[in-house]
Amino acid sequence: MNNTPSLPLEDELGDVLDKAMRRAGITPEALALRTGVALGRICDAVDYRSDLSCDELRRLAAVLKLNEVGLCALGSGQYPQPALGALPFSVWPLRMPHGIGVANAYLVGECGSSRGILFDTGAGIDALSAVWPPAIRSLDAVFLTHVEPEHAGGLCDVVAKFGAPKACIPDGAVAPCGQGMGEGMSARFGGLEVTAFATPGHAAAHNCYLVKSGTARTESALLVSGDLVFAGSVGGAFFSHEKLQANLRRMLAMVPPSTIIAPGHGPLTTAENELRYNPFAG
Ligand SMILES: [Fe+2]
Numbered sequence: 249m250n251n252t253p254s255l256p257l258e259d260e261l262g263d264v265l266d267k268a269m270r271r272a273g274i275t276p277e278a279l280a281l282r283t284g285v286a287l288g289r290i291c292d293a294v295d296y297r298s299d300l301s302c303d304e305l306r307r308l309a310a311v312l313k314l315n316e317v318g319l320c321a322l323g324s325g326q327y328p329q330p331a332l333g334a335l336p337f338s339v340w341p342l343r344m345p346h347g348i349g350v351a352n353a354y355l356v357g358e359c360g361s362s363r364g365i366l367f368d369t370g371a372g373i374d375a376l377s378a379v380w381p382p383a384i385r386s387l388d389a390v391f392l393t394h395v396e397p398e399h400a401g402g403l404c405d406v407v408a409k410f411g412a413p414k415a416c417i418p419d420g421a422v423a424p425c426g427q428g429m430g431e432g433m434s435a436r437f438g439g440l441e442v443t444a445f446a447t448p449g450h451a452a453a454h455n456c457y458l459v460k461s462g463t464a465r466t467e468s469a470l471l472v473s474g475d476l477v478f479a480g481s482v483g484g485a486f487f488s489h490e491k492l493q494a495n496l497r498r499m500l501a502m503v504p505p506s507t508i509i510a511p512g513h514g515p516l517t518t519a520e521n522e523l524r525y526n527p528f529a530g
Pocket residue numbers: 351396398399475512513
């Protein structure tokens with residue numbers, strides 16, 4: 249499948265520095281003292297006016313425990329977006345404006361089939377209908393990565409409209425029409441296998457879903473990552489920095505490197521790319 253080269257990353261350098269300072273429990277003033285980078289230059293970077301040099305970014309990365317190669321790439325506007333391998337099934341990224349941003353849902357279906365599996369519902373049935381591919385006319389299941397308005401809008405409407413018999417949500421989450429799916433639980437729909445992994449951090453109840461072919465002889469897979477990991481960044485750790493970090497490492501190490509990551513925001517990427525460059529993956 250193809251990536252969209254012009255699709256912007258979800259997070260800029262300023263977002264990454266802000267998240268990393270929160271993770272480290274360090275203020276900009278303390279960071280300036282420990283790195284020798286001027287406080288004003290750090291604040292400018294956090295406010296999206298960065299002209300930090302790679303040397304300065306390396307010093308920030310060392311104190312904030314970030315991948316310096318990825319941070320420098322981000323700082324120079326050249327974060328790598330990888331070529332994506334082929335998958336033995338079809339994937340439709342459904343990008344929906346929400347507030348000032350864009351949230352992604354994903355439809356997956358066997359090649360040539362009119363049935364699909366939906367991961368997240370976006371802001372609601374209207375937003376989803378506007379980007380829905382005509383090839384898919386019914387759903388076998390809906391899976392939610394986490395229950396937030398930009399990812400889980402109109403779940404019952406979607407279930408009713410497309411006749412999905414199942415709506416799976418992370419264990420511990422609360423959503424109408426949803427039933428809990430916990431760590432390691434799998435479901436099979438024709439030739440597609442979906443396995444849930446509990447990945448709290450961004451939210452207390454958050455799942456990633458690994459989608460594989462149950463019949464094709466390939467390790468190619470899709471990891472629907474919600475707000476655990478983005479290309480070049482991670483979701484906000486509103487529940488737990490430690491758990492988000494642990495689950496980020498666990499998931500990137502667990503899946504084959506060629507696994508395509510389908511995040512809740514921003515472009516598609518691969519496990520290999522994020523292991524190599526994601527500032528938080530060190
Ligand atoms: Fe989100």
